[in-house]
Amino acid sequence: MVFSLFRSLFLSTLLSFAMPVILVGGILASLYTASYIPGFTWISETGTTQVSKFLAVFGNGCPLEGMLTIGFAFAFVGSLFDLFNFSMYQGLRNHSSEQAR
Structure with missing residues (x-):
């Protein structure tokens, strides 16, 4: 169970970091x-x-650092979610197993 938590946490953190970076990068590339x-x-x-x-x-004046800051903030919030x-x-799992008894 702990392995599935860490796997899910890693994937959600990675995706939460990557999405704003990809979005802003895509906007800059299209411009x-x-x-x-x-x-x-x-x-x-x-x-x-x-x-x-x-x-x-x-x-703090550096656009790349700003993009990384936004990405890390999104990753933190995604991991909290x-x-x-x-x-x-x-x-819910514990509650449903108690009701089944």
Whole structure:
């Protein structure tokens, strides 16, 4: 049972970290790609600047550090949700086995 808790905790933490990093990375990649389309250069530059400024707020001036900070915060919250879910499942499991007796 402990192994399944750690496996679930590891996977939920990993996915909770990866999702905001992938989302922000995808936004930056699409803005970078849009800069090659004529007429979208100013939109791409403005969007990239705004996303970088947003990330810099969370990273003490460094956008990469901001992205990692957001990812670690999401990972922490995801692991807390997983631990809560595990504790609720244990309570329901014990309650249902007592009713079966």
